[in-house]
Amino acid sequence: MTTADDVMDALVRTAFEVAGVLTRIGGEHDMSLTQLRVLGILRDRRARVTELAAYLGLDKSTMSGLIDRAQRRGLLTRGKNPEDGRVVEVYMTPAGHELAGRVEDDIRRALAPVTDRLDQEQRDRLVELLDIVSARSPRTPAAPGPTTAS
Amino acid sequence: MTTADDVMDALVRTAFEVAGVLTRIGGEHDMSLTQLRVLGILRDRRARVTELAAYLGLDKSTMSGLIDRAQRRGLLTRGKNPEDGRVVEVYMTPAGHELAGRVEDDIRRALAPVTDRLDQEQRDRLVELLDIVSARSPRTPAAPGPTTAS
DNA sequence: CATAATGGTTGGTAATACAAACCATGTCAA
DNA sequence: TTGACATGGTTTGTATTACCAACCATTATG
Numbered sequence: 001m002t003t004a005d006d007v008m009d010a011l012v013r014t015a016f017e018v019a020g021v022l023t024r025i026g027g028e029h030d031m032s033l034t035q036l037r038v039l040g041i042l043r044d045r046r047a048r049v050t051e052l053a054a055y056l057g058l059d060k061s062t063m064s065g066l067i068d069r070a071q072r073r074g075l076l077t078r079g080k081n082p083e084d085g086r087v088v089e090v091y092m093t094p095a096g097h098e099l100a101g102r103v104e105d106d107i108r109r110a111l112a113p114v115t116d117r118l119d120q121e122q123r124d125r126l127v128e129l130l131d132i133v134s135a136r137s138p139r140t141p142a143a144p145g146p147t148t149a150s
Numbered sequence: 151m152t153t154a155d156d157v158m159d160a161l162v163r164t165a166f167e168v169a170g171v172l173t174r175i176g177g178e179h180d181m182s183l184t185q186l187r188v189l190g191i192l193r194d195r196r197a198r199v200t201e202l203a204a205y206l207g208l209d210k211s212t213m214s215g216l217i218d219r220a221q222r223r224g225l226l227t228r229g230k231n232p233e234d235g236r237v238v239e240v241y242m243t244p245a246g247h248e249l250a251g252r253v254e255d256d257i258r259r260a261l262a263p264v265t266d267r268l269d270q271e272q273r274d275r276l277v278e279l280l281d282i283v284s285a286r287s288p289r290t291p292a293a294p295g296p297t298t299a300s
Numbered sequence: 301c302a303t304a305a306t307g308g309t310t311g312g313t314a315a316t317a318c319a320a321a322c323c324a325t326g327t328c329a330a
Numbered sequence: 331t332t333g334a335c336a337t338g339g340t341t342t343g344t345a346t347t348a349c350c351a352a353c354c355a356t357t358a359t360g
Contacts, residue, residue, distance in 0.1 A: 002273040004265040008258060010280040015168035016187070017284050018161050020207055032315070037166070049339060057170055062317050064340055069315075086325045086338040108158060115154040117282050123152045126283070129276045130160040132267050134167050182346070199308060212348050214309055219346080236307040236356045 011133070018111075025106045029099060034058070038066060039092070039100045042076060046091035075099060161283070168261075175256045179249060184208070188216060189242070189250045192226060196241035225249060 019033065026036045037056055041047060047055075053063035067090055070076050075096035081087035092100070118126060130136075169183065176186045187206055191197060197205075203213035217240055220226050225246035231237035242250070268276060280286075 002270070002277050004262065004273070005258070006277050007265045007268065007273050008261050010277045010284075011164070011168050011261070011264075012172070012257075013286075014161070014280045014284050015165040015172075018165035019169055022162070022165075023207070034316075050337090057173070058316090059318055060339065061319080061341080065316075068340095084326075084338085088339065107162075108155070111158050111161070112154065114161075114283055114285075115157045117285075118157065118279070120152070122279055122282070123154070123157050125275060126279045127152050127156050127160045129268070129272060129279070130164045132272070133264050133276070134160075134164050135264075135267075136163075184347070200306090208347090209349055210308065211310080211350080215347075218309095234307085234357070238308065 021110050022107065025103060025110055028106065029103055031099075031103065034066060035070060036103065038070065039075070039096065039103065042090065042092045043097070043100050046079075046089050048081070048087050048089055052090060070096070171260050172257065175253060175260055178256065179253055181249075181253065184216060185220060186253065188220065189225070189246065189253065192240065192242045193247070193250050196229075196239050198231070198237050198239055202240060220246070 022036060023033050026033055031039070034056065038052065041052065041055060049063050049067065050060055052058075052067075053060050056063070058066075067076065067078065071078065074093055076090055076092045079089045079091065081089050115123070172186060173183050176183055181189070184206065188202065191202065191205060199213050199217065200210055202208075202217075203210050206213070208216075217226065217228065221228065224243055226240055226242045229239045229241065231239050265273070
C-alpha cells in the first residue's frame with residue numbers, strides 16, 4: 001500500500017535529485033539555482049522587480065542584488081515604465097537569451113538519461129500526475145475517467 | 151504527445167514547488183534547506199563529515215560550518231571514532247531528533263493537500279514512476295551505507 | 301622511518317538572503 | 331491642493347551558504 005508518506009518521500013527525493021542536476025549545470029555556467037530561475041522566467045516575458053521577487057519567494061532587496069549581478073554580467077537590463085515612474089522593468093539581453101539557451105540544452109542533455117528510462121505511456125502518465133500535484137490540473141481525482149490523450 | 155521536454159518541465163516545476171515548501175517550513179524553524187537535509191540524513195544513522203558532504207554534494211569545509219552552527223544550536227554533536235583518530239562522527243542530540251520530528255510533521259501537513267489530490271491508484275503509480283526517475287527501480291545496486299563511490 | 305594520503309578545520313572571498321531604513325513616485329482624503 | 335499614506339526599488343548591515351587553498355593531525359605506504 002502506497003501511503004501519503006511514500007508519495008511525500010518520493011517527491012522530496014526527486015526534488016533534491018532534480019535540484020542537484022540544475023545546481024551542477026548552473027555551476028558550469030557560473031550561475032546559481034536562483035539565477036537560473038530568473039533567466040527562465042525572463043525568457044518569454046519581461047517583469048518588474050517585485051513581480052520577480054514574489055514569483056521566486058524572495059525579498060525585494062535580494063532580487064535587487066540578483067539583478068545587479070546579472071546586469072553586471074550583461075545578461076539582463078533594467079528599463080523604466082513610462083506609466084509609473086516607480087516601476088523598474090527587467091528584461092533579458094541577447095547575451096542573456098543566448099546563455100539561457102545553452103543552459104537549457106545542457107539541462108535537457110543532463111536529464112535525458114532520466115527521461116529515457118520511461119516509455120511513452122509512462123511519460124504521459126508521469127506528466128499527468130505531476131500536473132495534478134502542482135495544481136496544474138482542474139481535474140479532481142474522483143472519477144477514473146479516460147485519460148485525455150491528445 | 152508527451153515529449154521528453156514535457157517530462158523535464160514537469161519535473162523541474164515540481165522540484166521547485168517541493169523545494170519551496172521545504173524552504174518555507176524550514177524557515178519557520180530557522181533552518182535552511184541544507185540544514186533540513188542534514189537533519190534528515192542523521193535521523194536514522196550517524197555519519198562522518200566527509201560522508202555527509204559527499205552525500206549533499208558539498209565541500210568538506212562547507213560541511214564543517216554547517217555542523218558548527220547546528221552544534222551551537224544543540225542539534226547535533228561531534229564524536230571521535232575509536233578506530234581512526236582522524237574521523238569525526240556526527241550524530242543528533244535528543245533536541246535534534248525532536249526538531250526533526252516537528253519539521254517532518256509540518257512538511258507532512260504542508261504536502262497533505264498535494265498528496266490528497268491523488269487517489270490510491272494514482273499514488274501507487276506516481277511513486278513507481280518517480281522511483282524509476284530517481285533510479286530506484288527494483289534492480290537498484292546499493293542501499294544507503296558506507297559506499298565508497300564518488 | 302620518511303613520505304604520502306586521508307579526514308577535518310581554518311581563513312579568505314563571493315553570493316544569497318533577510319530586515320530595516322531610505323528615497324522617489326503615486327494615490328487619496330480632508 | 332496639499333498633507334498623509336502607499337507603493338516600488340535601492341541601500342546598508344548582518345548571517346548563512348559555499349568554494350578554494352592552506353593547514354594540522356592521524357593513518358597508511360614506500
